Amino acid sequence: MKTERRPRSAARRKGKAEQLVLPLDSGPVMQAASLQSGSNGNCIFVEAGGVRLLFDAGITGAETGRRLAALGRTMEDVSAVIISHDHADHMKFAGVYQRKYGLPVYMTHGTRAVAEGMRDLGRLFDVRIFRPGDRLSFGDVTVETMRTPHDAEEGAVFVVACRGRRLGVMTDLGHLFPKLRDTIGTLDAVFLESNYDTDMLMHGPYPAFLKKRIRGHAGHISNHESAELLREGKKLKWACLSHLSEQNNSPAVALKTHRDIVGADLILHTAHRYEATGLFEV
Ligand SMILES: [Zn+2]
């Protein structure tokens, strides 16, 4: 009996594993939207396998609720908020999300250390710590985390994976670090920082120290760098250019640079600084 059972259970296991990876022409597994993106506040919504997550808490709870409602979702449906790093445009309202809507807040040790000194944030009673490199599980959804060289205490970016589909949530990157290059080829879609046009930054009104910080290894990545990375994303169905600077970039300039470098095939969206995008499918 044993020898008969083994092949059957192996076949069952194999069948189950195969079901986890959908064929390319099957329907979407994830839906995602940028609720707002840029130095005035960031929040990205991702839904997959019945799980709803927010990445960053840089806009008010009320505004987040209004923008989710426009997408047919509510704050009450959200399972957790995951904070990328300790800059105010990414975590200022994490305390409100938690106290008003009961969301657990995921952050690194380094981010929490800074959060404890931020008076605006208020009290956090349910902080779940992760180390960059950890995988967070929410039902069928896995969130892979990786450390960034951005000038925060312990910043991270994310890959959301569900049933064989992979979505990157990647802003405030510092520079094109090796792990980013390793990962881009595995993604089906990505929200990717495209912060500045180099000419606009260099000829713009920012003081020299700020120009240096933005261009430096711990600042932000340019349209050109973002496009160079996307060119390596052979599986990508779409990219949403994110965290665009108001002074040193524009959606039209960012899109043109990307078209010149990436070509015509990749679907490109831009995330707005003052409003939500629609829901994109993965
Ligand atoms: Zn930022």
Ligand SMILES: [Zn+2]
């Ligand atoms: Zn930042």
